[in-house]
Amino acid sequence: MTAPFILFGMFGFFLLIGAPIVVALGASALTVYLAAGDDFVSLVQIAWNAVDSFPIMALPAFILSGALMQCAGISKRLVHIAEVLAGPMAGGLGFSAILASMFFGAISGSGPATTAAVGMLMIPAMVDRGYSKSYSAALTASSGGLGVVIPPSIPMVIYGVTASESITKLFLAGILPGVLLAMGLMIGNYLISKKKGYASGETHAPGTLGKACKDGIWAIMAPVVILGGIYSGLFTPTEAAVVSVFYTLFVGIFIHKELSWKGLKESLNSTTWLTGRVLIIMFAATAFGRILVENDIPSMIAQSLLEVTGSLTLIWIIVIAFLIFVGMFMETLATIMIVTPVLLPVMVSLGVDPIHFGIVLVCCCEIGFSTPPLGENMFISSSIAKVSIEEITVKALPFVVIQLFVVMLIAFVPGISLWIPELFGY
Template sequence: MSLTTWILTAGFAGLAVLGMPFAFAIGLCVIAVVLSVGIEPMLFPQTVVAGTQSFALLAIPFFMLAGELMSAGGLSQRLVRVAEVFVRHLPGGMDLAVVLAALVFAAVSGSAPATTAAIGAIMIPAMVARGYDKAYATALVVSAGVLAPLIPPSIAFVIWGVIAEQSISRLFLSGVLPGLLMALGMAVIAVTRALRSPMPREKRASLREIATALREGVWALLAPVVVLGGIYGGAFTPTEAAVVACVYALFIGLVVERRLTLAQLPGIIAKAMAISAIVMAIVAVSSGFSFLIAQEQLAGKLAAWLATHFHEKWTMLLALNIGFFLLAAVMDEVAIMVILGPMLIGIANQFGVDPIHFGAMIVTNVAIGMAAPPIGYCLFVGMAVSGLKLWPVARAILPFVAMMLVVLGLVTYLPAFALLLVP
């Protein structure tokens, strides 16, 4: 291997193992290559700037902010209340409420960490108070939170759409059925667990309680209708939808619900900016990494190697899924998409994989990686909310991860799961 290849692979792996943040590890590797092989030094700052110059990427900070505004403005509590009154009397009623609330919240925020934090802050203490094991409650919230990369509008699909130069709206639609299938799998696990070790069931909600919950939660329920209806009705682009979501959440929180105050806004904006900065830093520095990978023709070499060792498309897809899942378990998912994206797209094209189907497969894998031990991002968000250590939550989440892998298999080998709703 060339010196560039060694630095980009072994060098990056070494820095990651030592615990260096991924953005810094990627950036240092790119700088090391630039200095060691005589590339023009201005390459790095130019590619960093170029990596962020996409209109579609503006959706990331705005969807992050929309999620924070919804949480602070009380809309997430309203969503949980609506979900509870419809399913609380069923076996695993609180579990089902978590999944339903996460589905609706994800359809506005587009962010798995925001969904996990918003739903977890409400439901983990409530479930523990009613006798649920805290590790299981945390695992369920984390699993429900990672539906956000699949349910439109999804930040993961925005990033992949920019990388793959595909229609973000079509990618959004490719994630709907996989996301709903995962939600159904979580519901099956929850109900099965409830039947085996019965938890006290809540009393069925009266019509008056349902009407009250719907009346109080109407603005929260309308949020995804406004955002998704605007996108697919042609009123605005996904990026503009992120701004609309922010304005809507801000208006409801300040004027209608009046649970937001102007004094809270600087802190809310700062929190959203901090999370967005992490994502955008990785996207920016990974552009230089991707440029060097392309210059070394690593994509072509890997594609040739796969073509030599995997003669059938199904075996190639299996190998990619296994490799991607293993990387996602120990590496930031955004970094994987941005660094390996061009390489993966080239391989998929060589084997004749539909680009929208391939995007759905990649983002499904990303969603699983956010929940998978040992460093799934949402896993750590759930741990922060519940105060638990890694091992109890990791052990409790394994059935959910196994179910998600089954869904990944269906998405991979039955393209209709991804393409049925795509025009």
């Protein structure tokens, strides 16, 4: 038990002194390896093995695709279509923001990217129509998390690699949960908007939807090409990510003619930075997780849970509460890579399907995007709306509660996650 004691002790120490999570993970793992007298080269081998995977190649491609879509005019067309669909109903623009997050999430695979793309367009529009700044930012932050549940999804790719599960099957399994989470947010937005008197304030002339769809047909086709290609077996998720980049370049340069050299350079810069950040997190989290597995921590946790209760329902409640708590303080990718080798064997031993567990895990991480102190989406929407995190937190609480109930439903009813994969023969 010396290694886990040193690992958690050093991890806690680095967090207390304010070190970034990736430094805390890497430094604590390095300390354990050095204390055990292991060769430093073994850490380098872990780093290599963590990223030496064909599916990992999808990450930079999906990140680049999401960045390019903002510069290629695809994002604003998707948002406009969503706005027209909402019409003058109560909370219409809020509904548009959620719908736009679903559209963009079906392309980018990233929560923060979805929040930034949708928020830049929707938050100012919502404020202009009488929505409070804090509510607009809270709703955008909450709906932005849909980007990691609705396929394609970067966290699902990471889980698939970590758990050695089919990424295509994970993408299929995420469709219904993503739709349910979006519906929950829409219902919450409608009830709050009805009470506050929020409406879109705009009626659209007949034919407006047709005109918006005609103008945005190439934007609508993006998720169709990407997801259709994956689910039909035409190409793998990794190949789909590369196809999405070339599709976006083609549309931005030759169709919309809005993609400039400046936009391309900014997209490449942000992709390089984000990809490097992800790979460093993967290395540190893999080393940390391997130490936990080598010291038999998963079986100890399983035994402890079974001593508390034999009820799978109660165990799910404990696990979800733990995942959401961890998600409040740890980055999503680090959470997935550390928690998966620890909790997955426990849940599988209780009869839970690995794909089902992965979807619940990603959904819990989705909630973490809109909860302080580390909610990335909250910081993005806060900077766009120019309001404090505290103001957003209060307005985001109803949406967090709604999403929590939906996640519980997904956990207790495995068919929500597994029905579509089974339909496709997985």
